[in-house]
Amino acid sequence: MSKRIGILVYPRFQVLDLVATTVFELANIITGKALYQTTLLSEQGGNVISSSGVPVASEAFGQQDFDTVLVSGWMEPVRSTPGFNDFLRAASAASRRTASLCTGAFLLGQAGLLDGRRVTTHWWQARELQHAFPKARVEEDRIFIKDGKIWSSAGMTACIDLCLALVEEDHGAELSRQIARKMVVYHRRSGGQSQFSALLELEPKSDRIQQALTYAKENLRKALSVDELADAAHLSRRQFSRSFRLETGQSPARAIEVLRVEAARAMIESGNHSIDIVARESGFADPERMRRAFVRAYGQPPQAIRRAAREAAAA
Incomplete structure (x- = not known):
């Protein structure tokens, strides 16, 4: 049975985060099975303009039966709406995993999902995240972190590392390695590895x-x-x-x-x-x-x- 992945987007979201869909796409292609089904979701549905100006099609918030919920990041700070927060809280409660990509961690915080959690984000915004959500434990020099059902990744391409880790948790290291080779990326930076090289x-x-x-x-x-x-x-x-x-x-x-x-x-x-x-x-x-x-x-x-x-x- 396919695992449904819901990716939450909003105006000015960071379009690079959509590379996460490629990880799940390749999992399906390599195995010849429909392991994952990805859906882009937004509060109003329809086209959503990304940070680069490229529009992407999305479905409006509605059903919440997702195995995993991913929250995209932003290039410039955004403030989530009450409707966004309500859906994210409900979808997270109903899902097996919830993850933020890059600065999407701020949106998890605004929805009240970071209290008492270890979390990371882009190193450039880490201290601001800690200031905004003092009940969270921000670890600014990590590629990704898993704390219970809440996952978070560092900035930009670290979303690939997080999604490879999700696939590895679901289907083992060998499939994750094959996906990494197809994507021509290193397999894979461990969650504890430094954001810096x-x-x-x-x-x-x-x-x-x-x-x-x-x-x-x-x-x-x-x-x-x-x-x-x-x-x-x-x-x-x-x-x-x-x-x-x-x-x-x-x-x-x-x-x-x-x-x-x-x-x-x-x-x-x-x-x-x-x-x-x-x-x-x-x-x-x-x-x-x-x-x-x-x-x-x-x-x-x-x-x-x-x-x-x-x-x-x-x-």
Whole structure:
């Protein structure tokens, strides 16, 4: 039996959130079964103008028998109407899951669905969300969060990660992986992963420096000398060192440490590996060097981050 997915839209909603429908569409195509049926819903029905000016057709609020309710986000702040809030509350109560995409979390809050819940949103709006809904627990550096029947995702393309997780919960990891491959996206960022990426933060300008950084990220267990990175970039050592600092504002050694810390934190937050194993797999020579790098990057040692991750999971 198909699971009915209701996606709530409104004037000026973020049109990128409609990529969520592709995840469910591909689940149907890959399996050859009607696993999901998606419906766009709005208060008045008819065409709804998105943030980009592109209109989309929608059905008016009515029946509430949805397996999952998704609330789209916005580019500019919107205020939901009493009718929107009433429908969202009723539909959420009747559904198995309710999820916000990006800044759609504000609309969950306006409907009174965030009290006592862990929630995330686009990092740019996270503190405003916490201020607006102080009874919620906003975690601004998460890709997505599941708290009971309430799910929420970070900004923009993080809606794909959330929807892949929904499919995985319903039909297993293998189908979710196949969908990710079809969509040419990474399968899949874990909910606890940071919204930020070291590679994005470094922002290399040339393909050669990008190639060296990609090589480094894929080979963190190696020593990764400047000569090895220069070879990966097909540059001389002198050219590489000069170009690297000009493009990223950092030395190669500092950038590699940032990549290692990011990889180590992901392992610590998403698994039960010992600190010794994490240090080895992420390329630190020993746990003490990793501890010092964590303190420089996050102001706290790996053990504190592990405790925080476990407490969040328990909550």
